[in-house]
Amino acid sequence: MGYYIGSRALPMDRPWKTETAQYPANWLRLSSTADRAAIGVTWGEEAETWDQRFYWSPTLPKQLNDEPAVDEDGKELGYTQTGLKTLWKSKQDDIAGSLIAPSDWRIIKAKETSTNIPSAWKTYRAAVRTSCNTRQTEIDACTTVEALKELLFGSATITRQQTDADGNGVVEPDTIVDDDANEVANPIAGAAVMETVANPNIATAWPEEPS
Numbered sequence: 430m431g432y433y434i435g436s437r438a439l440p441m442d443r444p445w446k447t448e449t450a451q452y453p454a455n456w457l458r459l460s461s462t463a464d465r466a467a468i469g470v471t472w473g474e475e476a477e478t479w480d481q482r483f484y485w486s487p488t489l490p491k492q493l494n495d496e497p498a499v500d501e502d503g504k505e506l507g508y509t510q511t512g513l514k515t516l517w518k519s520k521q522d523d524i525a526g527s528l529i530a531p532s533d534w535r536i537i538k539a540k541e542t543s544t545n546i547p548s549a550w551k552t553y554r555a556a557v558r559t560s561c562n563t564r565q566t567e568i569d570a571c572t573t574v575e576a577l578k579e580l581l582f583g584s585a586t587i588t589r590q591q592t593d594a595d596g597n598g599v600v601e602p603d604t605i606v607d608d609d610a611n612e613v614a615n616p617i618a619g620a621a622v623m624e625t626v627a628n629p630n631i632a633t634a635w636p637e638e639p640s
Contacts, residue, residue: 432457434470483513483578490574513577518565525561528635529554549639556636563633576630583631590621 432439439445444454447468457470465471479487494512497505532550539546571577591599599622605615 432470433473439470480578483574493574513574514568517581518568521561521564525557528557553636553639560633560635567632579630580632583628585628586625587628588623588625591624
């Protein structure tokens with residue numbers, strides 16, 4: 430909930446302005462209902478937000494794969510609409526280029542002076558290209574927009590229930606041993622045993638520059 434003027438959310442305890450006037454930080458707190466109504470300030474729910482890189486709206490994902498463009502009757506228009514996979518694969522090329530470019534002078538110098546390229550930098554540049562290709566393959570393997578977003582921007586670690594050798598979820602035992610070595614009832618018996626692990630659903634990391 431909050432104050433709005435049109436679709437614009439207004440900050441509490443901070444100055445703000447419109448095209449015709451400026452308001453002090455305490456105006457919203459001190460103004461009356463009539464004062465706010467006079468300039469179109471309303472009270473309402475906070476506007477929904479979503480990741481516009483991947484979604485048209487909170488519930489409408491963008492197109493994942495390249496597909497023929499069609500009109501409202503389903504008739505093909507003769508060109509292809511680019512999907513998210515193609516766009517993000519292209520971005521990986523851009524990132525790889527930006528990582529490699531700062532060391533280009535080392536290659537040029539080595540060629541001009543007939544000396545060896547420093548092995549660490551040669552390995553790094555090759556690793557960047559390999560990572561780029563791997564990330565693009567991982568992007569291609571995504572079957573949903575949600576999976577693509579997780580691949581590229583998911584957390585490095587996730588918390589999940591531990592599993593045993595048979596793949597069953599591990600839970601707290603019925604009894605535990607207290608500080609006096611006595612077996613007592615476990616107050617959280619049956620609760621899932623959680624662990625924090627590396628997120629298996631994120632993309633291959635880019636290599637680090639040689640030091």
